Amino acid sequence: MARTQGSHSDITGPRVREAALSLFARHGYASVSMRKIAAEVGVQAGALYNYTPDKQTLLFELMRAHMEELLAAWDAAAPPPEAGGQAALEAFTRFHIRFNTRRADAVFVSYMELRNLDPENFSIIEGLRRDYETRLEAILSRGVAEGRFAVTEPRIAAMALIAMLTGVNTWFRERGRLSLGQVEALYWDMVRRAVANQG
Amino acid sequence: MARTQGSHSDITGPRVREAALSLFARHGYASVSMRKIAAEVGVQAGALYNYTPDKQTLLFELMRAHMEELLAAWDAAAPPPEAGGQAALEAFTRFHIRFNTRRADAVFVSYMELRNLDPENFSIIEGLRRDYETRLEAILSRGVAEGRFAVTEPRIAAMALIAMLTGVNTWFRERGRLSLGQVEALYWDMVRRAVANQG
DNA sequence: GTCTATAAGTTGATAGAC
DNA sequence: GTCTATCAACTTATAGAC
Numbered sequence: 001m002a003r004t005q006g007s008h009s010d011i012t013g014p015r016v017r018e019a020a021l022s023l024f025a026r027h028g029y030a031s032v033s034m035r036k037i038a039a040e041v042g043v044q045a046g047a048l049y050n051y052t053p054d055k056q057t058l059l060f061e062l063m064r065a066h067m068e069e070l071l072a073a074w075d076a077a078a079p080p081p082e083a084g085g086q087a088a089l090e091a092f093t094r095f096h097i098r099f100n101t102r103r104a105d106a107v108f109v110s111y112m113e114l115r116n117l118d119p120e121n122f123s124i125i126e127g128l129r130r131d132y133e134t135r136l137e138a139i140l141s142r143g144v145a146e147g148r149f150a151v152t153e154p155r156i157a158a159m160a161l162i163a164m165l166t167g168v169n170t171w172f173r174e175r176g177r178l179s180l181g182q183v184e185a186l187y188w189d190m191v192r193r194a195v196a197n198q199g
Numbered sequence: 200m201a202r203t204q205g206s207h208s209d210i211t212g213p214r215v216r217e218a219a220l221s222l223f224a225r226h227g228y229a230s231v232s233m234r235k236i237a238a239e240v241g242v243q244a245g246a247l248y249n250y251t252p253d254k255q256t257l258l259f260e261l262m263r264a265h266m267e268e269l270l271a272a273w274d275a276a277a278p279p280p281e282a283g284g285q286a287a288l289e290a291f292t293r294f295h296i297r298f299n300t301r302r303a304d305a306v307f308v309s310y311m312e313l314r315n316l317d318p319e320n321f322s323i324i325e326g327l328r329r330d331y332e333t334r335l336e337a338i339l340s341r342g343v344a345e346g347r348f349a350v351t352e353p354r355i356a357a358m359a360l361i362a363m364l365t366g367v368n369t370w371f372r373e374r375g376r377l378s379l380g381q382v383e384a385l386y387w388d389m390v391r392r393a394v395a396n397q398g
Numbered sequence: 399g400t401c402t403a404t405a406a407g408t409t410g411a412t413a414g415a416c
Numbered sequence: 417g418t419c420t421a422t423c424a425a426c427t428t429a430t431a432g433a434c
Contacts, residue, residue: 413422
């Protein structure tokens with residue numbers, strides 16, 4: 001059955017979000033005009049407003065989707081509690097590197113464009129970020145309770161480790177010298193030692 | 200001797216740079232207009248062009264000054280080579296946290312606004328960043344040679360540690376629960392263990 | 399759903415008076 | 417060294433034709 005001429009609601013929406021994410025990551029939210037997004041999609045600027053009420057909401061929804069997918073993906077990948085803190089920490093380390101390197105644009109935008117969120121949108125994204133940090137904090141606390149980890153400030157250690165792991169995105173390239181598996185192993189080695197109870 | 204009315208070249212220049220740094224950090228380079236910088240300084244927009252040829256150069260000079268001060272401060276603070284890799288690593292860790300928390304705006308701008316640099320300016324800033332990473336890489340390699348550190352990829356470990364240490368800026372507040380000295384000690388404990396040769 | 403046209407405002411940078 | 421005035425280009429968002 002032929003579609004109404006010029007009607008592409010089922011595919012234009014995703015393409016708008018993809019174009020916006022890519023352009024925001026490369027040039028920054030404030031530098032990217034609605035016209036540039038439209039040009040990337042292949043429509044006129046006015047057509048974008050069928051898919052977002054305004055530019056701010058477009059940014060916010062990209063960030064919210066990313067953070068919620070991150071949380072859902074970890075909750076689906078996390079080992080069961082009986083596996084222990086050490087196994088959970090290794091799983092978290094490898095998950096974080098794998099998930100974030102595959103979504104470099106979304107990670108970048110979700111961190112760099114926090115300044116450009118309206119206050120209420122900022123609060124929501126910050127809450128999701130805290131939720132993610134809390135997942136790692138709980139793993140560290142569990143390892144301490146088990147006597148496997150020596151961590152005096154689990155919240156701060158969680159933030160420190162996440163910062164270290166996210167830093168992979170600044171240099172890792174898919175076709176580089178090291179495979180993703182090798183990178184995971186290198187970072188897991190540092191993470192493990194950084195929190196291990198040696199004595 | 201009375202100054203020509205309206206002439207303030209000796210103090211307006213620094214104030215322009217301070218206002219630009221603060222506004223760029225808070226709102227982002229692309230979101231801050233020359234008029235807003237001028238308003239913060241208390242002059243009209245046209246007057247700014249006595250101190251910078253254009254907005255791009257203003258950004259670049261802020262970033263270049265920051266990176267060169269960072270390198271110069273470390274080179275002045277670094278312990279002598281005979282102190283050994285372990286002492287150098289502790290000095291680097293504490294220096295990085297102390298210097299960067301005291302210049303949070305410049306650190307933030309120098310990382311977040313890389314996208315908004317012209318290609319030739321970008322290359323210069325990236326070169327300075329690599330120089331700084333190389334300082335830490337050399338410390339790690341020295342510790343490995345001494346048998347104190349177990350690090351198979353010193354360059355990657357250097358980038359990982361710098362990312363972790365710079366992350367302090369996202370949560371540290373001067374009047375928070377932990378003093379800067381306590382934060383330094385917490386991070387040094389993690390850094391030390393992350394690279395230590397356990398035998 | 400997409401288009402064209404438009405409103406109303408902002409932008410970086412310059413010219414020339416003082 | 418700073419001001420006012422200005423330019424040409426660009427911005428987000430909307431209205432209404434198709």
